Structure formats: C-alpha cells, structure tokens
Amino acid sequence: MFKQASLFYPYFRLRLNCLKQQLQALLQQLQQLLLWLVALLGPATLGLVFMILLLIGQLYNPKLSVTQWLLVCWCLFAMQSLLVWLCQTAILQPRYGLFWQSLPNSAASHKLAELLLLSCCLPIFWLHMLIVANANFSQWQSVLPQLAFLGLQLTSAVLVLYRPQRSVLALLLALPVVFYSSSAWYGLALLSLAMFVMPLVPAARKPKGLGVRNSLTLWLTLIMQQPAQWLSRILLLGLVTLLGQITLGQRPDLAVPVHTICAAVLMLISCSMQLNNNRLYQHYRLFFQQFAKHHQYWQYLAPLGLAVISFGLLLYLKATLGLLMLAGMLFLPSLFIAKKHPTQLVPFWFIFSVTLAGLSWLLQRFL
Numbered sequence: 001m002f003k004q005a006s007l008f009y010p011y012f013r014l015r016l017n018c019l020k021q022q023l024q025a026l027l028q029q030l031q032q033l034l035l036w037l038v039a040l041l042g043p044a045t046l047g048l049v050f051m052i053l054l055l056i057g058q059l060y061n062p063k064l065s066v067t068q069w070l071l072v073c074w075c076l077f078a079m080q081s082l083l084v085w086l087c088q089t090a091i092l093q094p095r096y097g098l099f100w101q102s103l104p105n106s107a108a109s110h111k112l113a114e115l116l117l118l119s120c121c122l123p124i125f126w127l128h129m130l131i132v133a134n135a136n137f138s139q140w141q142s143v144l145p146q147l148a149f150l151g152l153q154l155t156s157a158v159l160v161l162y163r164p165q166r167s168v169l170a171l172l173l174a175l176p177v178v179f180y181s182s183s184a185w186y187g188l189a190l191l192s193l194a195m196f197v198m199p200l201v202p203a204a205r206k207p208k209g210l211g212v213r214n215s216l217t218l219w220l221t222l223i224m225q226q227p228a229q230w231l232s233r234i235l236l237l238g239l240v241t242l243l244g245q246i247t248l249g250q251r252p253d254l255a256v257p258v259h260t261i262c263a264a265v266l267m268l269i270s271c272s273m274q275l276n277n278n279r280l281y282q283h284y285r286l287f288f289q290q291f292a293k294h295h296q297y298w299q300y301l302a303p304l305g306l307a308v309i310s311f312g313l314l315l316y317l318k319a320t321l322g323l324l325m326l327a328g329m330l331f332l333p334s335l336f337i338a339k340k341h342p343t344q345l346v347p348f349w350f351i352f353s354v355t356l357a358g359l360s361w362l363l364q365r366f367l
Contacts, residue, residue, distance in 0.1 A: 012113045015093065019117050022090035056128050058246075059146050068249065070178040070187040071242050073149055074171070077156060077191070078239045080124045081168055082232060084160040087121040091161060118161055125153045145184055152188070156195050168231045170198030175238060218287070219298045222280055229276050233306055236269050241313040248317065259319040260360045263327040264353040266310035267334060271345065273303040274338035300335065307331050323360055330356045 058064060058072050091114055119125075128150055132143070160167045174194035181187030223230060244262040248255060277299045281288060288296055314324060330352045337348045 008109050008112070011109060012116060015113050015117060016120075018093050018096060019090050019120070022093065023087065056124075056131055059149065060131070060143075066181060066184050066187065067179060068246070069184050070181055070191070071246060073188065073191070074175060074178050075239060075242050075246070076124055076128070076153070077171055077195075078235055078242075080122065080153060080157060081160045081164075081171060082235060082239075083124070084118070084121060084157050085164045085168065085228075085232065088161060088164055091117045091121065114161070115158070118157060122154075122157055125150070125157065128153065145188065148188060152192055152195075159195060165227050165231060166198050167195060168235055169227070170194045172231070172235060172238065173198070216298045216301075218284065219301055223302050226276070229273065230302065230306075233269050233273060234309070237266060237306065237309055237313060240265050240269070241317065244317055255318075256360060257357075259314070259317060259323055260357050262317060263310075263314055263319065263323055264330065264349075264356060266313065267307070267327055267331045268349050268353075270303050270306035270310050270331065271334040271338045271349070273306055274300070274335060275342050275345070277302060278339065278342055300339075303335055303338075326356050326359050 056072075056076065059069065064072075128146075132146060132150055156167065171194075174191050177187055177190040177194070181190065240262055244258050247258050251258075281296075281299055311324060311327065314327065319327075330349075333352055334345065334349050338345050341348075
C-alpha cells in the first residue's frame, strides 16, 4: 500500500500540472471575453463571490417557499454543471490517455486522480461547504436538507464529468419538477432521480453519414449532432431567467434594470451560437457553395431559435413590449457582428447593451 501511495503522488502532481496547462489554454481562448469581464466587473469580483454566497445562503432562509428553495437548488446545480462541463477536457485529459495507461498505476489511481482534479473545479461546492461548516446544527431540521443537497452537488458533479450531455439534459427536463413539488424533500428526490437515471440511459447510435441533400437538412442534422452546443446555451438561458426571477422576487422595485440586464445577456447567449456555426460553415464550405446564396441563411436557424426562446422567457419575466422591441434591435446587429466580425462580438454587444439600457430608461421616463 505504501508503494502504491509513493507512485500515486508524482502521478497526481503530473496530472495537476496538465490540468493547469489546459485551463490556461482554455482561458487564452476566452481571452477577449475575459478582458472585457475583468474591465467591467474587475472591481466587483468580490461582490460576485458575495452574491454566490448570498444565493447559497438563501437555502437557509426560513421564509423561502418550496418553489423558491428548489429554484435556488436548480440554479446552483446548473452553474456547477456548466463549470464542470467547461473543465471536463482539462480534467480527463483524453489526449494523454495512452500515456497515463503506460504508467504503473492501477485503474483506481486514475479515477482517484480525476476525482481530486474535479474537486479543484468546484468553487460553488466549497463555498456551500463553508456555509455548512458555520451552520447551527442544533436546528438539524433546517440543516438536514442542506446536507442532502451538498451530497447531491458532489454526486452530480461526478455524473456531469463522465456523462455531461445526458446529465445536463436531465437537469433541463427536471426543471418542471421545481414548480410542481409540494415539499422540498419530494422535489429534491425527483431532481436526484432524474439526474441519476438519465446518465445511465444508453446513448443513441450516431449515424455513419449525414445523409442530406440540401442546406436546410444539413444544418438541422449538424445542430442535432452537437447537443453540447445547444444544451449548454439552453441551460444558460434558463439559468439567467431563474436568477432574474429570484432577483425580482426579492426586489420588485428593480424590475426595469433586471429586465434590461436579462434581455442583454439572453441576446448575447443566443448570438453566441453563430460563433459555432461559423466554424461549421468553414468546415463544409465547399458543400454550401454549391447552393444559391440565399440557401446559406439557414445557418442562422439555431441563433434565431434561441432568440425566440429568449423572447418567450422575457415574457415569462413580464417584460414590457417596448423592451422586447429593443431586445430585437439588440439581437439583429449582434448577430451580424457574430457572423462578419466574430472577434468583435463582445465589445459591440456591450455598446449595443448600453444603448439598450439608455433607450429603456427613456421609455420608462417619458412614456
């Protein structure tokens, strides 16, 4: 056993260095977005951490209804799942798979190293652990559900690591449970059942060829064969909407700025789908060039579909008709920038968003 431990330490240190390297590469890919986020939110970084702690702290609010409590749980699940999915390649490191297998370590050592690396990518879980450590366990009736949720956080992170697409799909399909549960335990049990059963369902066999004859069916097939792209964006749309709903429940007097921020973020998420379509278009460029130019407009089908969902979510948040029109004015130029100048999407989106906020304020003041 001592020999196994002596072999595991240098192996884990090597994998940890690979994790740092791949996370740095990932951050470089998101460099432009991160620069703008640091420029805009840099002074508020601690405030962002405080907001996450405040959201977790809402789990201990006795005045919170069952639906609101489950909404907070779902939001925390969603944020953690997206973060784990983003770091999945850096944790599993499939490019070094053959190299890891050549080392004198058992399969259990490989899994243990992956789980330890996973624990390094769970800031929401550790923040929740910090709150639980300072909880008053004399009132165990209120703390016990939080302990169960804490265990589910860790278990769901493992499921997302190894079955990300089906785990996130289960999270989306389980969302109605939040609104129709009579008790916190019942809703948490149904959420757990959905998240545990869905990853165990065998994956459907992928077709060997696309088997399409026109541009429309090609785009539809490409969209369906890349569930990671649309699942992650739909989950983000739902997450932003639920966070907006929770904020409106706490501060209804801030309806206009909350609606404006939600509209701007939802439009950015919808337009970002075009960045993925740009890569697909370049990959199948020779095929698309066989059709007339107007057939190439089918590439906008996915971002337009996400925009329609976004407008529906804004209506759910009871946004005004004027704000919906302004959101459409924000979406169309942002989509054009995403297609023609993808590297400039974030700065232009920020400029359009500030314009949207100003127009929204004018509509509220003078209409």
